[in-house]
Amino acid sequence: MKKIGLIVLAAFIGGVAAIGAYKLFERHDDGFTIADKQNMMFAKNPIISSSTGAPDFVQAAAAVSPAVVHIKTTYAAKSGSGGRDMGDIFEQFFGFGGGMQRVPRQPQAASGSGVILTSDGYIATNNHVVDGADKIEVILSNRRKVTAKVIGKDSNTDLALIKIDVSGLPFIKMGNSDNVQVGEWVLAVGFPLDLQTTVTAGIVSAKARNIGILNRENGQMTQEEYEEYQRTGKLPSRTNNSIESFIQTDAAINPGNSGGALVNANGELIGINAAIASQTGRNEGYGFAIPVNLAKKILEDFRKYGSVKRGYIGVSFKPLDADVAEELKTKEIAGLYVSDVVPNGGAEAAGIKSGDIIKKVNGADIYDSPDLQEKIGRMSPGDKVNLTVLKADGSLKNVSVTLKPESTMSDLAKNKDKAAGTSVSAVGASFAPATDSQKARYRIRNGVYVTEVAPGKLFDNLGIKKGLIITSINGKEVNSAADIEKAMPSGKNERITISGVSEGGTFTFSFN
The missing domain is CATH 2.30.42.10 (PDZ domain)
Known part of the structure; x- marks a missing residue:
């Protein structure tokens, strides 16, 4: 008994020392990273550091739930020609179908989830939860409502860091997503469908999953870009740097879970819930979370610089x-x-x-x-x-x-793109290889973008316009100006069939 008492006393003193040190550093924390703050707080924490744990989620749920917050966003009224709305964003990330239209409307609201990372109010969430919001409110576990500001956000990883001016908050311990194993138990914690804190359980179904959702989102033109394209015929220049390496889980994830926590059975954060694969926009057993090891770096960049240094x-x-x-x-x-x-x-x-x-x-x-x-x-x-x-x-x-x-x-890519606009004199046009973002957007695996069409030449006479993407000529796939030249028939009276994609969908031109 005496030995046990000494162990308990030592543990108590160690815990008090760790918390005291943390409180001391909390008042002078300009030089400390989010990870430093986490390490100081959890130095004496009895949570096991491995990823796996016993399939009893009571303690994990109790430890995590207070540190997952409800995020509500408000968007000012926009006219029929302006910007993206939340219908666009959530259709992209949750598979909604039906008649979303841009029409004049009153200010609208949406909601998601967030994960408190430090006691002084840094909160991780998804970019698509807060992107374009005029006002962001965070509802804490004690139902207190606080206005938040965006520290940084990144569409290429769908991560965002927001901050509230509150201290003494409960927060989640970040785990190690590299240790996550397919088949292990996990919990998804958030505010789905505008419900209060909800915990669901499942297993890790796969790792390093690429579902193409960020490529499609980043490849889509905004309304302003589309209108500019209609006026000028010029597609927007955009480099696709999306990173998708999701943890897939069958724990129930629904709209509102975005930005919430995916935790292991020890209550450690292993991912930020981001998307589902669904035909209905509701859970069908395929949820996806951003690995915390990727999120750590991105979120720390936000805290230091306000943007990602990639x-x-x-x-x-x-x-x-x-x-x-x-x-x-x-x-x-x-x-x-x-x-x-x-x-x-x-x-x-x-x-x-x-x-x-x-x-x-x-x-x-x-x-x-x-x-x-x-x-x-x-x-x-x-x-x-x-x-x-x-x-x-x-x-x-x-x-x-x-x-x-x-x-x-970016400078190198611009110079490379300029050099890629190769002219083919035989057809009176110049071409550049379709970019990765264009391929993802149109769901094509190859193609050549028409950069210029000379008046009175063959392509102009055939009705092929600048801005179209040609995928094949006479059944032959094309990826470069050289491919275009090789695929064109040599005889004057031979049939020409040109197929491709445009804003209006797929097209095929056939001429003798």
């Missing part, structure tokens, strides 16, 4: 599988096939070339794009990443790539 390798690639391997005439069916290398980027400096296959990142095998993108998404410009690359001669080479900042890559 590093880039400087390649575009295709994930390999049996079909792609056959198309590319390679025996490799796993890894990322480098289709292009950005001039003067980090990859080029490290000796990576088009046709190389990236097999590992920092020693971990790569099977699909999320395996690489999430790990790079956790890093910053100037960081070094170790890649294992399979060269054309069959040799494996380990290279160190220094990540470039977004501004540098």
